[in-house]
Amino acid sequence: MKILKKLFTKGKSPKSDENIMNITNSIGPLIDTAVHDIFKEYRTELLPEPITYIVPAIWGAKKDGELSLVQKKIHERIVPVINKVFDSLLIKDLNSDQEFAIYFLIRGIIIAKITFMIEAFRNRLNERNVEVQHLKDSLIHFKPVGNA
Numbered sequence: 673m674k675i676l677k678k679l680f681t682k683g684k685s686p687k688s689d690e691n692i693m694n695i696t697n698s699i700g701p702l703i704d705t706a707v708h709d710i711f712k713e714y715r716t717e718l719l720p721e722p723i724t725y726i727v728p729a730i731w732g733a734k735k736d737g738e739l740s741l742v743q744k745k746i747h748e749r750i751v752p753v754i755n756k757v758f759d760s761l762l763i764k765d766l767n768s769d770q771e772f773a774i775y776f777l778i779r780g781i782i783i784a785k786i787t788f789m790i791e792a793f794r795n796r797l798n799e800r801n802v803e804v805q806h807l808k809d810s811l812i813h814f815k816p817v818g819n820a
Contacts, residue, residue, distance in 0.1 A: 699757045703778075706753040707785040710746055711793075717742045718790055726786050730779050754778050 691697075711718070718725065727742035728734040730750055740745065757778050766774070 695760055695762070699760050702753060702757055703782060703785065704761070706750060707782060707789065710749060711786060711789045714742055714746060715793065717789075718786075719794060723790060726790070727783055730783050730786075750782060753804050754782070 693802070725743070726738055729746040732739070732747040732751070734743075754775065758774060762776065763774065
């Protein structure tokens with residue numbers, strides 16, 4: 673419990689008239705809009721690919737080989753958003769390790785949100801396929817009763 677207190681009470685306490693959600697209110701919608709737009713535009717390319725396909729697109733690099741055309745396009749669209757989120761945090765005097773760590777966290781959030789959207793969409797498609805299959809199975813075993 674002491675650890676949680678240290679995490680959440682460190683730093684200055686906000687003034688009563690200060691909006692502590694100011695930065696959050698700007699970066700939350702920024703990330704959500706970018707993720708939604710990327711998914712909306714590239715979902716037909718993202719759905720058949722493995723879930724890890726999005727990671728090199730967000731980072732802009734692949735361990736072995738080059739990025740696909742779609743990954744490059746996604747990266748081009750996401751870099752300005754990542755930079756804008758970083759700038760919105762208003763953090764000054766960081767060393768390179770700290771700066772990389774914050775970029776790492778931002779990219780991680782974006783990757784998590786996109787992968788969630790992909791998996792949720794896949795699950796919804798699977799649910800529909802199961803419903804259709806169940807309906808077909810029900811109709812096959814349906815027996816008419818009575819005379820017309």
